[in-house]
Amino acid sequence: MEGVETGLEALGTIFTQVATWVGELVKTIGSTPLLLLPVGIFCFGAVIGLAGRLIGR
Numbered sequence: 001m002e003g004v005e006t007g008l009e010a011l012g013t014i015f016t017q018v019a020t021w022v023g024e025l026v027k028t029i030g031s032t033p034l035l036l037l038p039v040g041i042f043c044f045g046a047v048i049g050l051a052g053r054l055i056g057r
Helices: 002-031 033-056
Strands: none
Touching: 002 033
16 A cells, blocks of 8 residues: 555645646736737637637538
């Protein structure tokens, strides 16, 4: 059981670090309006792509 506990602890540490990185990334993008442009274009393109697939069926 000790191996499972160690593995879960390591997984928790990794998850916490990734969440911290994502939070910093979101803060940076939110505070820099110029970086919002590529994010907006990506989201808009994703919506168009999904709508095209759903309508095409």
